[in-house]
Amino acid sequence: MSDAQPPTQQQHPEQPQQPIGQPSPPQWIPVPPPNPHAQSGTGRAGKGLGIASMALGLVALLTAIIATAYFAPAAFFGGFVGLVAVGLGIFALVKKQRPAGTWITGLVAGGIAMLLGLVVGTLGIGTLALQAFSASPGSAAEDQEGPGSGSESGEAEGQSSLIEWPANMATGGIIFGERLEPVASAPLEPGEAPVASEVDRSNGVLDIRVYVDYRCPYCGIFEQTNGPVLSELVDSGAATLELVPLTFLDKASQGSYYSSRASAALTCVVDGQPESAWAAHSTLLAPEVQPTEGGSGHTNEELFQILDRSSGGLNSSVEDCIATERFVPFAQALNNWVFSSSVPNAADPGLRVTATPFVVVNGIPFDGNPNDAAAFTGFLSEIAGY
Incomplete structure (x- = not known):
C-alpha cells in the first residue's frame, strides 16, 4: 500500500467560510463627498x-x-x-x-x-x-411791534425796515366825529403799535367800528344800505365811527394789489387833507368805482382823479402820495396786524375780525345781512336803548 494521503482542502483562516444557503452580506462601497462647487452660480438657500x-x-x-x-x-x-x-x-x-x-x-x-x-x-x-x-399771523413779534415794525409780508421791494406811519391814525383806524371830521393825531414812531381809542359808554354816544376792504362787494352793499344812517349819527354827535381799511382781497386783483392801493390812497387823504377823508371813503365804495369781479381795478392815476372829483379837489401832496404808493406798505402791515389781534374795546376780549364788512357797536358785533337796513337800525336801537 502506498503511504500517500488523499488530497485535502487547504484552509484559509483569514477568509471565513460562508455557510451554504445563506445570502451574502451587503458590502460597504465608499462614496465621495459632494463637490461644493458643483452648483456654482446658482446661489444658496436664501438667495x-x-x-x-x-x-x-x-x-x-x-x-x-x-x-x-x-x-x-x-x-x-x-x-x-x-x-x-x-x-x-x-x-x-x-x-x-x-x-x-x-x-x-x-x-x-x-x-x-x-x-x-x-x-x-x-x-x-x-x-x-x-x-x-x-x-404765522399771530406771532409774538407782530403782536408786540405792530404795523410799523416792517416785518409783515407783502411789503414793497426795497422799502425801509421800519414803516412810515400816517397822521390821524394813531389807533390804527380813522375816528370820525362831529361834522364827519377825523380826530387829529400825530404819526406814531416807526415800530410802535396802535393804541386803542378811549370810549365812554356812559354818556349815550355810540362807538362804532367798521372794517372794510374797498374791493369787497358786500362792503359796498353795506355802505349803500346803511351809510346814510351812519353819517347822520356821526355828523350829529350821536356816535363816533372808527374806520379800519383792510387789504386782504389783493389776491383777487390779478396782481394789481388794488385793495392795498385803494386803502393807501385813503390814507394819503387822511394824512394830507383829512377834511376830505369821509368823501374819499364813500367814493371808494360806490358801485361805479368798485372794481368788477375778476378785474384789476383802477390805476393810481385813475384813483387820484376819482378822489379829486369827489372831494372838490385834492392838494399836490396827496397826489404825489397816491402816485408813489407811499402808504401801501403801511396799509398791508395794518391789515396783517388787525387779523393777528383782537378787536379793541370789544365786549368779548377774544373777538377777532373774520370777514368784511365787520361792524362792531359798543363792543358787540352786528351779525345781520349787509343789505338789511331794518335789521341794522334795530340793532343800533337795541344797543342805544331806545
Whole structure:
C-alpha cells in the first residue's frame, strides 16, 4: 500500500467560510463627498436676500435723491428703506450668497440713502418749521411791534425796515366825529403799535367800528344800505365811527394789489387833507368805482382823479402820495396786524375780525345781512336803548 494521503482542502483562516444557503452580506462601497462647487452660480438657500437688498437699496436711493431736490421730510422714508436694504445685504453677506453683486449694490445704495435721508429730512423739517413761524399771523413779534415794525409780508421791494406811519391814525383806524371830521393825531414812531381809542359808554354816544376792504362787494352793499344812517349819527354827535381799511382781497386783483392801493390812497387823504377823508371813503365804495369781479381795478392815476372829483379837489401832496404808493406798505402791515389781534374795546376780549364788512357797536358785533337796513337800525336801537 502506498503511504500517500488523499488530497485535502487547504484552509484559509483569514477568509471565513460562508455557510451554504445563506445570502451574502451587503458590502460597504465608499462614496465621495459632494463637490461644493458643483452648483456654482446658482446661489444658496436664501438667495432672494441679495436681490431684495439691491431692489430696496435702489428704491431708497431714488426716493432720497428726489426728496433732496425739495428738502422734503419724505427723505426720512428713503433713509428708512435704505436701512432695511442694508440689513438684508448684511444677511446675504453672512450667507455668502451669490452672485455677490446683488447684496453689494444693496449695501452701497442703502447706505447712501440713509445718509441723504438723515441730512435732507432734517433740513426739510427745519425749513418747514421756520416758514410756519414766519407766516404765522399771530406771532409774538407782530403782536408786540405792530404795523410799523416792517416785518409783515407783502411789503414793497426795497422799502425801509421800519414803516412810515400816517397822521390821524394813531389807533390804527380813522375816528370820525362831529361834522364827519377825523380826530387829529400825530404819526406814531416807526415800530410802535396802535393804541386803542378811549370810549365812554356812559354818556349815550355810540362807538362804532367798521372794517372794510374797498374791493369787497358786500362792503359796498353795506355802505349803500346803511351809510346814510351812519353819517347822520356821526355828523350829529350821536356816535363816533372808527374806520379800519383792510387789504386782504389783493389776491383777487390779478396782481394789481388794488385793495392795498385803494386803502393807501385813503390814507394819503387822511394824512394830507383829512377834511376830505369821509368823501374819499364813500367814493371808494360806490358801485361805479368798485372794481368788477375778476378785474384789476383802477390805476393810481385813475384813483387820484376819482378822489379829486369827489372831494372838490385834492392838494399836490396827496397826489404825489397816491402816485408813489407811499402808504401801501403801511396799509398791508395794518391789515396783517388787525387779523393777528383782537378787536379793541370789544365786549368779548377774544373777538377777532373774520370777514368784511365787520361792524362792531359798543363792543358787540352786528351779525345781520349787509343789505338789511331794518335789521341794522334795530340793532343800533337795541344797543342805544331806545
